[in-house]
Amino acid sequence: MLKSILFVCLGNICRSPLAEGVAKAYIEEKALAIDAESAGTGSWHIGEAPCEGSQKIAKLHGIDISHHRARQITKEDLKKFDLLVALDSKNLADLRSMGASNVVKLGSFGYDGADVPDPYFFDGFEGFEKVYEMIETCTRNLIDEYSR
Ligand code: 4NP
Numbered sequence: 001m002l003k004s005i006l007f008v009c010l011g012n013i014c015r016s017p018l019a020e021g022v023a024k025a026y027i028e029e030k031a032l033a034i035d036a037e038s039a040g041t042g043s044w045h046i047g048e049a050p051c052e053g054s055q056k057i058a059k060l061h062g063i064d065i066s067h068h069r070a071r072q073i074t075k076e077d078l079k080k081f082d083l084l085v086a087l088d089s090k091n092l093a094d095l096r097s098m099g100a101s102n103v104v105k106l107g108s109f110g111y112d113g114a115d116v117p118d119p120y121f122f123d124g125f126e127g128f129e130k131v132y133e134m135i136e137t138c139t140r141n142l143i144d145e146y147s148r
Contacts, residue, residue, distance in 0.1 A: 001146075001147065002034055002082050002083055002143075002147060003034060003082050004034065004035040004037075004080070004081045004082045004083070005023060005034060005035070005036045005082065005083050005084075005085060006037050006073070006081040006084050006085065007019040007020050007036070007037070007039075007085045007087065007106070008039055008040070008041060008073055008085065008086050008087065008091050008095060009038075009040055009088070009091055009116075009118075010040055010042050010088075010091065010120075011040045011042055011044060011045045011120060012038055012039050012040030012042075012070040012071060012072070013045045013048055013049075013051045013054070013070050013120070014050065014051045014053070014118065014119045015054070015087045015116050015118065015135065016038035017050040017054060017065050017068045017070075018050070018057070018065065018132065018135050019038060019085070019106065019135050020036050020037060021065040021068075022058075022061075022063065022132075022136050022139045023036035023143060024036050024063075025063050026139065026140050026143055032143070032147050038068070039073040039077060040071070041072070041091055041094045041095070042072065043072045045070040046070055046071060046072055047069055047071075049066060049067075049068065049069065049070075050065050050066070050068050050070075051119065053122065053125050054119065054128070056125065056128070057128040057129060057132045061132065073098070075098065075099075078095075078099060078100045081102070082102065083102055083103075083104065083146065084100050084103040084104075085103070085105070085106050086103055086105050087105075087106055087115070088105075088115035088116055088118070092105050104142070106134075106135070106138045106139065106142065107134070109137075109138040109145065110137045110138045110141045111137070116134055116138075117130075117131060119131050
């Protein structure tokens, strides 16, 4: 039985904090005992709150991610978490090159292995709903699959 999940994107300010928030809400809804956290492979945004679009789309779906602060993944995380979940192919490759073996790609759980597009480069709020839908569908499927 899965006890802990770490969602990993590049900056830990747009996609993975959203996945963490969606996962925590679903874990609570299902009364499961899984610790869900998130981190970034990069260091640029350490200590920052999630990007405005991610906070807004989460809030529209009843999830508050405003308290999250970005952090960078460490070697210890690779051992500490049962499962690492990469948001795109680059995140997956970066985790593997750090030596992670317990890593999957979020898009493989309902979107044919697609990358979750990076909203950091979106122009405005358009696109966040699509990213949210992808993250929600795949995160719920992943948790269902690992908590059977
Ligand atoms: P995230 O988005 O990986 O979904 O948090 C990004 C945040 C920052 C940068 C890239 C992506 N950046 O290049 O600074």
